[in-house]
Amino acid sequence: MKELSLNILDVAENSVKAGAALTEILIEEDETQLTLRIRDNGCGMTEEQVRAVIDPFYTTRTTRSVGLGVPLLKLAAEQTGGSFTIESKAQTAHPDSHGTTVTARFHKQHIDYTPLGDVAASVVTLIQGHPDADFYFCHKTAKGQVTLDTRELRQVLEGVPLNTYDVIKWMEEYLQEQYLEIKE
Secondary structure: OOOHHHHHHHHHHHHHOOOOEEEEEEEEOOOOEEEEEEEOOOOOOOOHHHHHHOOOOOOOOOOOOOOOOOHHHHHHHHHHHOOOEEEEEOOOOOOOOOOEEEEEEEEEOOOOOOOOOOOHHHHHHHHHHHHOOOOEEEEOOOEEEEEEEEHHHHHHHHOOOOOHHHHHHHHHHHOOOOOOHHHH
């Protein structure tokens, strides 16, 4: 994928499909390294499924026989000299503490580093497409952080759906304003 934000969109979509009520998208970066962590409380995976999910010829989809999202994220991280891990607890074995965490570390100075892209648009797209799921987004840099928590929005909106046009527009502008503040 041309931008890491598209990988974020893909992996977070997997979280929602796994029944996650909450998906956390966490980005930490400094001058040399970017760490992307996507954590959910979905149904989780068995050890066998975790091993299989990094195989591009494994997918749970019925429309095609390959699943490239996770393998491409793994490749993107490892091509920079970084790392990739998946930790998961299946709901069948851990009924009270299940879910999956995908972590990718990138060396930003490497020639093969994929740019982050428009992560704000990816987050808003996720919320718009899944207004009943909750998302927590946090991007930390040396100059500050950008955050959005749909659980807080729900409290303020008092029943207004998150995928309402005005709410979506506000979220886009809110994230853009925060990014402007940490770039100055």
